Amino acid sequence: DTAVSQTPKYLVTQMGNDKSIKCEQNLGHDTMYWYKQDSKKFLKIMFSYNNKELIINETVPNRFSPKSPDKAHLNLHINSLELGDSAVYFCASSQVRDPPNEQFFGPGTRLTVL
Amino acid sequence: AQKVTQAQTEISVVEKEDVTLDCVYETRDTTYYLFWYKQPPSGELVFLIRRNSFDEQNEISGRYSWNFQKSTSSFNFTITASQVVDSAVYFCALSEAKNYGQNFVFGPGTRLSVLP
Numbered sequence: 001d002t003a004v005s006q007t008p009k010y011l012v013t014q015m016g017n018d019k020s021i022k023c024e025q026n027l028g029h030d031t032m033y034w035y036k037q038d039s040k041k042f043l044k045i046m047f048s049y050n051n052k053e054l055i056i057n058e059t060v061p062n063r064f065s066p067k068s069p070d071k072a073h074l075n076l077h078i079n080s081l082e083l084g085d086s087a088v089y090f091c092a093s094s095q096v097r098d099p100p101n102e103q104f105f106g107p108g109t110r111l112t113v114l
Numbered sequence: 115a116q117k118v119t120q121a122q123t124e125i126s127v128v129e130k131e132d133v134t135l136d137c138v139y140e141t142r143d144t145t146y147y148l149f150w151y152k153q154p155p156s157g158e159l160v161f162l163i164r165r166n167s168f169d170e171q172n173e174i175s176g177r178y179s180w181n182f183q184k185s186t187s188s189f190n191f192t193i194t195a196s197q198v199v200d201s202a203v204y205f206c207a208l209s210e211a212k213n214y215g216q217n218f219v220f221g222p223g224t225r226l227s228v229l230p
Binding site: 033040041042043044045048056088090092100101102103104105107108 | 147149153157158159161211220223225
């Protein structure tokens with residue numbers, strides 16, 4: 001059983017389009033995250049959702065919007081795609097507590113904007 | 115603000131050599147957590163270790179060992195007798211306790227190439 005899954009694995013699209021990436025976790029974790037990894041491998045957190053509430057929103061363009069229908073899912077919707085959005089997007093989940101558990105990552109979605 | 119620095123962008127070693135990956139962090143919190151993750155060429159991110167700020171004991175797991183020194187704000191990772199399968203990008207990460215793990219900050223990563 002896959003712990004954190006993402007679809008699609010690859011996404012190629014034209015500038016200006018709107019696209020979504022789906023993420024599901026079956027670990028029963030209460031917090032999910034989206035990260036962006038650029039071509040230089042920098043990993044930057046974009047969002048996290050805890051119990052369906054957005055708790056971190058880094059300085060990302062408002063063209064990016066996370067949507068969480070329930071605590072097992074956190075989808076990423078991107079409007080008006082730009083060339084600079086090309087990257088690998090990782091979903092992750094963890095159980096928030098003290099001490100914090102490690103984050104479990106999905107396999108990533110490679111987004112290419114043409 | 116929290117920050118993680120991995121000064122070594124790329125390291126190449128020959129199989130069976132020992133290699134140490136450096137990690138230096140910044141935080142104003144007295145309670146925090148440090149992590150190492152591995153990203154092999156296949157792209158997935160694999161958790162390796164978590165260490166809290168109150169536990170400065172070094173840890174060994176097989177060929178892997180970690181040296182945590184609060185005095186120098188470092189959490190270095192050593193691979194003994196490296197193997198080709200160790201080739202990957204390794205990330206050090208920091209989470210402050212006040213955020214209860216809700217905000218991980220990753221270092222820029224060190225790309226390790228182990229040559230046969």
